Amino acid sequence: MPHQLGITIRAPVAAGRVADLRDWLEQIARKGLAEGLFDFTHLRGLHFAKFYLLDETADLDGQRIPATLVFMSEVDAPLRRHLAELIDLAGEGIDQAFGHCTGYPGPGAQRRSRIAWLRRHMIPARAFYVNTVGRGLEQIRQEARLRDALEDYLDQGDWADHTAIAIRRELRTYVAGCPSLAWARKPPPTPSLRFRAGEAVHMVAVPLVLTLLLPVLLLVLPAWAMLLRLDERHDQPFTERPTLRHLEEVGNYEDSATQNPFAVAGFVRPGRLRQLTFRAVLFLTDYGVRHIFNHDSLAGIKTIHFARWVPLDGWRRMTFASNYDGAVEAYNDDFINLIWWGLNATFSNGMDYPPTRWLFLGGAKLEEQFKNTIRCHQVAVPAWYTAYPELSADNIENNAQIRAGLRGDMSPAQAERWLSLL
Amino acid sequence: MAIKLDLDDIQGLIARGYRTLPHARFTIFTAQDPADAHALLSWLLPRVTPAGTFAGDSALHVAYTAAGLRRLGLPESVIAGFSAQFRSGMTGPNRSRFLGDVGESDPHCWAWGGPQEPPVDGLILLYASTLEVLEARRAELASHLAGLAIRQVTVLDTLELGNNEPFGFHDGISQPIIQGLPKASGAAPAGTAGGRVVPAGEFVLGYPNAYGQLTDRPLLPVAGDPRRLLPRDPAGSGAADLGRNGCYLVMRQLEQDVDAFWSYAGQATRRPDGSDDPGARTALAAKMVGRWPSGAPLVETPDRDDPLLGDDNDFGYYQTDPLGLACPLGAHIRRMNPRDSLDPQPGTDASLAVNDGHRLLRRGRSYGPGEGTPAAAGPAAAGNNGHAERLARGDVAPASGTGLHFICLVASLIRQFEFVQHTWLNNPTFHGLYDDTDPLTGSRHARGATFTVPASPVRRRYRDLPQFVRTRGGAYFFLPGISALRYLDQLPASARSASSPSSVTR
Numbered sequence: 039m040p041h042q043l044g045i046t047i048r049a050p051v052a053a054g055r056v057a058d059l060r061d062w063l064e065q066i067a068r069k070g071l072a073e074g075l076f077d078f079t080h081l082r083g084l085h086f087a088k089f090y091l092l093d094e095t096a097d098l099d100g101q102r103i104p105a106t107l108v109f110m111s112e113v114d115a116p117l118r119r120h121l122a123e124l125i126d127l128a129g130e131g132i133d134q135a136f137g138h139c140t141g142y143p144g145p146g147a148q149r150r151s152r153i154a155w156l157r158r159h160m161i162p163a164r165a166f167y168v169n170t171v172g173r174g175l176e177q178i179r180q181e182a183r184l185r186d187a188l189e190d191y192l193d194q195g196d197w198a199d200h201t202a203i204a205i206r207r208e209l210r211t212y213v214a215g216c217p218s219l220a221w222a223r224k225p226p227p228t229p230s231l232r233f234r235a236g237e238a239v240h241m242v243a244v245p246l247v248l249t250l251l252l253p254v255l256l257l258v259l260p261a262w263a264m265l266l267r268l269d270e271r272h273d274q275p276f277t278e279r280p281t282l283r284h285l286e287e288v289g290n291y292e293d294s295a296t297q298n299p300f301a302v303a304g305f306v307r308p309g310r311l312r313q314l315t316f317r318a319v320l321f322l323t324d325y326g327v328r329h330i331f332n333h334d335s336l337a338g339i340k341t342i343h344f345a346r347w348v349p350l351d352g353w354r355r356m357t358f359a360s361n362y363d364g365a366v367e368a369y370n371d372d373f374i375n376l377i378w379w380g381l382n383a384t385f386s387n388g389m390d391y392p393p394t395r396w397l398f399l400g401g402a403k404l405e406e407q408f409k410n411t412i413r414c415h416q417v418a419v420p421a422w423y424t425a426y427p428e429l430s431a432d433n434i435e436n437n438a439q440i441r442a443g444l445r446g447d448m449s450p451a452q453a454e455r456w457l458s459l460l
Numbered sequence: 461m462a463i464k465l466d467l468d469d470i471q472g473l474i475a476r477g478y479r480t481l482p483h484a485r486f487t488i489f490t491a492q493d494p495a496d497a498h499a500l501l502s503w504l505l506p507r508v509t510p511a512g513t514f515a516g517d518s519a520l521h522v523a524y525t526a527a528g529l530r531r532l533g534l535p536e537s538v539i540a541g542f543s544a545q546f547r548s549g550m551t552g553p554n555r556s557r558f559l560g561d562v563g564e565s566d567p568h569c570w571a572w573g574g575p576q577e578p579p580v581d582g583l584i585l586l587y588a589s590t591l592e593v594l595e596a597r598r599a600e601l602a603s604h605l606a607g608l609a610i611r612q613v614t615v616l617d618t619l620e621l622g623n624n625e626p627f628g629f630h631d632g633i634s635q636p637i638i639q640g641l642p643k644a645s646g647a648a649p650a651g652t653a654g655g656r657v658v659p660a661g662e663f664v665l666g667y668p669n670a671y672g673q674l675t676d677r678p679l680l681p682v683a684g685d686p687r688r689l690l691p692r693d694p695a696g697s698g699a700a701d702l703g704r705n706g707c708y709l710v711m712r713q714l715e716q717d718v719d720a721f722w723s724y725a726g727q728a729t730r731r732p733d734g735s736d737d738p739g740a741r742t743a744l745a746a747k748m749v750g751r752w753p754s755g756a757p758l759v760e761t762p763d764r765d766d767p768l769l770g771d772d773n774d775f776g777y778y779q780t781d782p783l784g785l786a787c788p789l790g791a792h793i794r795r796m797n798p799r800d801s802l803d804p805q806p807g808t809d810a811s812l813a814v815n816d817g818h819r820l821l822r823r824g825r826s827y828g829p830g831e832g833t834p835a836a837a838g839p840a841a842a843g844n845n846g847h848a849e850r851l852a853r854g855d856v857a858p859a860s861g862t863g864l865h866f867i868c869l870v871a872s873l874i875r876q877f878e879f880v881q882h883t884w885l886n887n888p889t890f891h892g893l894y895d896d897t898d899p900l901t902g903s904r905h906a907r908g909a910t911f912t913v914p915a916s917p918v919r920r921r922y923r924d925l926p927q928f929v930r931t932r933g934g935a936y937f938f939l940p941g942i943s944a945l946r947y948l949d950q951l952p953a954s955a956r957s958a959s960s961p962s963s964v965t966r
Contacts, residue, residue, distance in 0.1 A: 189921065197918040205917055279540075279676070282548050289554040293882070296889055338804040365558070367874050369882045374671075374815050376804055405671040428907070430889035457917055458783050 039174040041229040044166040044346045045321040049139035051105040060139040063420040070321040071423035075131035080421045083114025086361045088423040112344040114174040163346035165324040171332040172229040181437035202453035241329045273393035280413040295427035299419040302361040305389045316387035363430040409454040465640040467512040469705040469941045475511035481587035482621035483594040488613040490581040496608040497531045517589040524935035528581030533951040541678030545873040560886040560903035565931035572614040572933040618825035626716045626862045628848030630755030636819040666704030670817040675871045677703025689947040705941025713933035715863040719930045722852045748899035752793030753848035762786035776800040778807035784914040789891040792900040795884040820868040828862030901929045
């Protein structure tokens with residue numbers, strides 16, 4: 039099974055086309071991305087995708103930043119296949135979307151030049167969280183079908199007089215007799231050897247380099263901490279509240295499936311101290327999500343399918359985007375209750391964040407200030423695609439455990455536990 | 461943490477549900493003219509019952525919508541300090557989708573409060589010890605209203621308060637105990653899952669909430685309160701605090717299809733020969749609720765009703781029933797209040813602390829024609845399942861137009877009421893489920909028509925569950941403190957001075 043990629047393509051909107059683009063996004067919001075122009079259902083390995091518009095703005099020095107269109111997809115590797123399919127299968131939609139942007143070659147242009155344009159406008163995420171690394175779309179879909187089949191089979195029988203072991207045996211026999219479920223008797227394939235080797239090297243190399251740098255870090259860190267604390271003393275409470283109009287605009291595209299799309303954008307605080315801190319924290323976040331929080335949970339939060347942190351405009355700005363289960367209120371509560379420390383370390387380097395202490399304390403713990411700043415900086419995501427609108431991350435993990443439980447021997451207690459997954 | 465609530469300023473409904481005043485009537489009104497709105501408030505004000513010691517034979521409360529506050533002349537800059545949900549109301553398309561008010565519960569079909577119905581300014585809640593007292597208070601109010609251009613949008617009568625809700629189950633057992641009220645001092649330590657003391661700020665604005673902070677509420681510069689009627693912001697900003705000692709009041713008219721509920725339970729539990737199995741029928745209904753008709757919790761007595769446990773509320777889920785074998789994971793009471801089942805550390809105080817942020821103080825009353833509904837059976841029906849059995853057997857015809865005038869009091873509409881409604885009750889994937897909304901109250905629009913009953917060795921799935929509860933009306937109100945009511949009452953005199961400076965919120 040391939041590993042997952044977070045693709046971000048961003049392009050400036052052509053002069054005078056912002057209003058058109060807004061209208062077009064509104065139309066697409068109604069039609070969706072699954073069928074029709076985009077036909078994303080048929081793109082291989084595509085889990086989620088979204089388009090959103092970042093309005094024209096001025097940076098902290100007053101310098102103009104033009105409006106840009108952002109496209110994000112969470113997709114199984116390889117990248118080359120995905121970019122090709124964006125043009126080959128979703129070309130009509132992609133042409134219309136980026137047709138609003140400066141320099142897009144347009145539908146008349148050659149396939150190769152359109153793919154090259156997309157590739158040129160890709161920007162990297164500095165950290166990309168995948169709920170479970172290596173669990174591809176095909177596996178998610180197959181395991182959902184397996185669960186449905188087993189549930190239906192159980193519905194048809196009367197199991198009151200059976201032991202858990204006997205029921206499990208019968209379910210295994212049933213699966214063995216279904217050619218369409220033959221794959222379920224084997225473990226899911228793992229990501230490529232090359233990918234795993236690269237990750238293993240990264241996992242070892244980063245702590246190694248940090249250990250070598252330890253003498254320097256021990257000298258620098260106390261000074262950095264003091265400077266940061268001094269800087270934090272200028273923090274002001276965030277007193278703004280989102281307008282009803284903004285809440286309405288963002289809310290128009292929320293709460294129609296098990297998952298929701300999420301996107302925020304904001305400026306990074308000026309000055310070298312914060313720039314450096316931000317980069318260092320994202321570097322560590324990247325390490326954390328690749329090697330520690332890479333199966334089923336982001337430090338205790340089990341509702342996030344994918345998330346990414348993407349610096350914009352030469353690190354002057356940042357966008358964070360995700361696909362998560364449930365409502366934004368619950369999502370924010372999870373942030374506050376479970377990973378306030380991680381949120382604070384990252385987002386306190388941005389403008390308008392509630393005051394922190396020693397980078398990790400305070401901040402998100404100031405509940406309403408935190409929720410207000412998130413809502414104020416949230417960007418509407420009018421066009422969004424999910425390949426599995428009815429599955430929570432919890433469901434997907436449960437399905438994987440159901441499949442895993444088809445293999446090997448089990449004690450009666452283990453069999454009983456396994457049956458409770460159904 | 462010791463906390464002193466200003467009981468003389470808090471409306472009594474926060475402190476008590478008036479079990480001694482079993483008769484109630486709720487009047488929803490709109491005023492055509494601000495002068496009449498003021499005349500009504502001036503008349504109501506001395507009659508509003510505070511939260512201090514109470515021994516009367518009647519009580520009166522008043523709450524306002526954002527429109528009602530505008531009508532009284534509260535400037536937009538101050539209204540902006542109320543929560544977004546209060547200001548935008550309950551009936552916009554985004555709210556309806558969020559709250560599950562779709563299909564038959566769509567606000568366009570509501571009897572009151574919907575977009576096609578007359579606007580709602582406020583709500584008068586009248587409670588009385590006997591029908592005669594209620595009638596006397598009602599007549600007083602009616603004669604006063606008759607002289608004013610006040611339209612009674614709807615008058616919601618209630619059934620005499622019994623122990624049972626219309627489906628026949630003992631109700632109202634689990635309530636958060638509010639820190640600072642006399643009841644809290646005798647309550648169990650904060651660590652238990654049942655009688656847990658919840659920070660006052662979860663239900664009364666202007667006091668620390670579950671996060672130890674003051675929930676956003678409307679504050680205004682002191683210049684906006686020249687007569688110094690309002691309490692000051694306890695955070696020390698010096699601002700006048702219009703929110704303090706008040707809270708939000710959610711009102712929803714929830715129609716319960718008692719016949720469909722018991723018919724479904726009966727059909728789903730028929731014996732193979734097609735005959736009724738009354739025991740299995742009641743057991744399935746109890747699985748949906750999470751308690752037996754007497755109120756006895758399934759986690760304490762999974763196999764049979766035990767009226768002795770009818771008021772039992774001292775239990776958790778994680779240690780005794782993590783898989784839902786006794787009380788299904790999707791049962792109504794397990795969704796309304798998951799107690800210690802929440803991540804990240806179920807079974808611990810940390811889990812209960814997360815739960816604390818999503819509690820509702822329920823103050824609803826049943827309604828119906830009075831024939832055949834369990835509440836009409838009155839206290840006599842308490843403590844046994846006789847009425848549920850009679851309903852199930854069809855001995856008592858379930859009344860049409862029966863249900864609950866659901867009322868809950870909260871400090872945060874979004875984190876408490878809306879969260880519980882969306883993320884717990886109507887969420888098909890709650891607690892690892894796939895396609896189950898609340899079996900009792902859930903919306904079945906598009907998804908959620910499954911009810912999973914965990915069992916050993918194998919769960920039982922009930923498919924195609926009908927929808928048993930429909931929303932027929934509703935609105936978000938603000939239940940102000942009594943000082944705030946006084947401030948609103950004299951508003952025209954100072955509205956101009958309050959409207960100039962922008963409000964401060966914190």
